[in-house]
Amino acid sequence: AQSVTQLDSHVSVSEGTPVLLRCNYSSSYSPSLFWYVQHPNKGLQLLLKYTSAATLVKGINGFEAEFKKSETSFHLTKPSAHMSDAAEYFCVVSGSNQFYFGTGTSLTVIP
């Protein structure tokens, strides 16, 4: 069975400081993992995905994530937060022809 756990429901950072959003996954086989962002009143946008190629995945808007099999983690990072990064972030694992969503992490960026 596949599942993801987002370890923080809310994260608050100051503008210009690093962002870390944590995600642990459970999968019975080699997983495909995704991070999506949802800005207020908008649909979901794909930030990046891991599909068993390079373990460090670079995405849009300066985000990246590292797949660590030993830790079953796929944490999302960004070196320097921007005000426009304030949004809801979802970690997703795929399996059995469907996506399994985490509960989401709300990112607040303080000016």
Place this chain on the structure above:
Amino acid sequence: SAVISQKPSRDICQRGTSLTIQCQVDSQVTMMFWYRQQPGQSLTLIATANQGSEATYESGFVIDKFPISRPNLTFSTLTVSNMSPEDSSIYLCSAQHGTSGSNEQYFGPGTRLTVT
């Protein structure tokens, strides 16, 4: 990639009525899905819309309540039937090229439904 549009973007409906939400993709896609996102919550899969056959529903969702059509490879509808205030949610359509689990899903902007 795929660009997805949904109609309506929002609606306020009376209890006991039904609403049909349309989802249009700008290219042919293999898979289409319908999700519900309740306020402040994550996404829950309602069903997979299958082209030319009955939709595949997830546990807790039934065809009588959420009938789905998918007449071709670019279009699907979700009907929310006999609505109650508990159906107030955002309903999102998504699409995927191919059936591989490594393929991303593209999401529409959602339909915000309020039932009074």
